[in-house]
Amino acid sequence: MFLRKAAVSLLRRVRLPSQSVSASASRPATATATAFPFSLSSKIKFPYHIGYGSSWSTGQADPPIWIILTGQAAIILGININPVLADDESIQTSSESDVQGANIVGLRKIEDGSVISNIHTSKWRIFTDNGRDYFLQGKLEEAETFFLSAIQEAKEGFGERDPHVASACNNLAELYRVKRAFDKAEPLYLEAINILEEAFSSEDIRVGVALHNLGQFYLVQRKLEEARMCYERALKIKGRVLGRGNLDYADTMYHLGTGWNSLDTVVAAEGLGLTLQSSGSLKEAQELLERCLDARKTLLPEDHIQIGANMLHIARVVMLNSNQLRRMHVSDAIAELDKAKGLLNNAIRIAWQVINKLKRQSKKQDYGVSGENGRDGHAALIILLQSLDSLGLLEINRKELLESGEKLLSTPEAKDAHFECISAYKEFATEMLMSDSREVKAEYLSCLKHLSSLIDAEGTKQYRGTTLQEFKDEIKRVEHDISSSKRRKN
Template identity: 50%
Template structure:
């Protein structure tokens, strides 16, 4: 019952959504101090308010987004993940780089210039798709120069080269260089072929991607809508390129808050791919994942579950259980099942995910730590279900959760330490290494947060017994949380990354709140009182000043 109560309440207090976090609800560890309801009844040592404990545990259900992002291989805490998605969607780049090159067919002016232009373009395109952007830039620039000299400034070859170079600058986030090239390409194509030509539609789609990356949503919408009309009229309303623009228009509308229109477009784009025999392609899976996020954000969990099962089935058949893509899909399904109250199947999936990750990654990898945190939270939820009927089993679930949380904290501390990253046998770029450190710190914070909540559960569980023999985990968790801000290496991560700073403040406030509202004054030691005061001082330092 408490799951349904928490879910009902969360529907009314969902946080404002940010892009690429349409699933973002109130996260575990949110500061409950704004409520006037106490965690304990005055006059009794460990008499907890059951509904408030249920609500705190309910936050676990809705607090998975950060850790999902933190545990995924390809995207970690993506404040600007739409840009990352566009940059890595190579199939989209292939369609439009290749598509615009075809405009030169049948309009050959000089075999010499055509040959040089084609060599520069083909080699640049291959390097671009391999991620060798600096080398590709030189070749694309050479192709543009060759096209201008050989065919003239208003020739379609120039438009193709402008588009290719603009796409490269978009991926490199050199936006000031990209926009003039996009516009020049469109102008040339319109002058040469007319405003309703399919090549103009392709160029408009690319310009829409550019505006989407910059969050210029209204400009992106206009580009996509015009491109959609052109492609539908020329290519047909069942063409995959028509579906591609439809999907991207749906994303823009979703960001603009037009969720019904967005969902309809994305669903239709998926249907077109499926009818074209591409229902199991990577592109279709990406679209189903995005649709799933929309469904989760509107609390339509059963519909989301159906799509997640479909994604998992496709990936399991195509890649096998021990692939990281399949593991992430299984984890996403498990978290949705957890929200629906299906803890048994959720646990089975998370345990399989952990076993697979321990095969794929070193034992001290950040994804292993995140998986353990998920399992620990689920064990805490299961303990809460068992507390009135099977106290010993409920206690065993808490013991298991504590072991998982402690192991998770140990792993991420190792990663955050001076030699931690050397333990990772997978080489990564500096950027990826920094993302791993951000992920590790957020996992540590949420693990500490969960340890504090576990302390509350433990004391409520033993309230039915005559003695309480467990130490106060809240005090130790608060101490560790404060020490994160005092250590130079982790303090810099808190101060430099807005998402980590937000997570840190939430954890600190929640632990302080647990320490002050779940104990009688006589039980708050001098040391704990000092920790509470120190936490308040750090909160004041980090909280944004209001004028």
């Protein structure tokens, strides 16, 4: 039906963020569900590409600044980091507790098809056991001596690139992490991962556990982007090989999920939610994003723009859930859309509040919105436009479900939402000195196209005093402006 074309057009507009991460943090080539990467990051930059590929940052005092998200997602951050020692040649997770209650995650026995036995392998075994014993007793100096010797004996007994060397490197790296000798630990972690990838494959479960360890290492240093990449790969490997119900997968999720009293944690958690969403794990993504929203409501004022952004993102996930339910469970699909509508209305309300507050401030100062207020206004305007645009799509889908597939002759709610988006741009973009923002114009253009498509599909010639041809002319003008802006930038 004609409304489906309009809905498809809006869905096609949704895009993944650029994947500018290193090859070591590879992503799946395709995603089973469309992601809406509207997330948070921890570094402050001015946006070059805002919209579905943009994100917030958490500044020193207050975090309302848009930035570019350089990867599909971040990770959940926590402080409770536990040592992870290699048991034998291993990579299986087996938990013990030391006197301080730390989880000691071992490694599964490497099935290399042969048993190498010589004086060096015997010493490696003894040194490894002694090092672990001292480590669990908190005697780190003695443990370091044995772990250093274990690496040397593993190289001489098994070979320089044998997985036993990887487990020995991992043990010493964990010790250095606990001692906070980070400069010594990192090359050992990386060496362990390289050896395991050579010996098995980059998607082997043993590599996943080693990446988990490296993620913890970066986590304790607050190196958010590096930790994100490691945990993303670890979760991808563990989820595929072990299944998401496996305790080892859950263990990685647990380490990602601590420290919710920090906005850094919320920033990272929302990013991980995007990764789960892009892989089709909508339930997990929604749970994570809802937890982010709960945390933000505790940490931020109730009308903070980040709360509105979070609601917008959850609404998009819920809309995807509804789309999956529409064939077999129509009533459930409608209920999901009703939930998403409530979230979008709240996001719109918060964005309006922020914009109106900034308008009042700018009038008192007798000049336009600038500086930090300008960034807040820029973010709020984009959230407002995106929320209204999404609301238009929601109204189309909801009416189709309610009409049980019959041809719809009119969609007043959808047209109203898109028209309000257009009106908001005209009212605020100029007044707040944002009419030349390419990112804001892109959202305005989207609303213009969707409203124009609906009017055209219904066979009408005008809407609220504006003719269809005038809408089409405005679309061409804005497209030209955006194209010219891109050329000037390049």
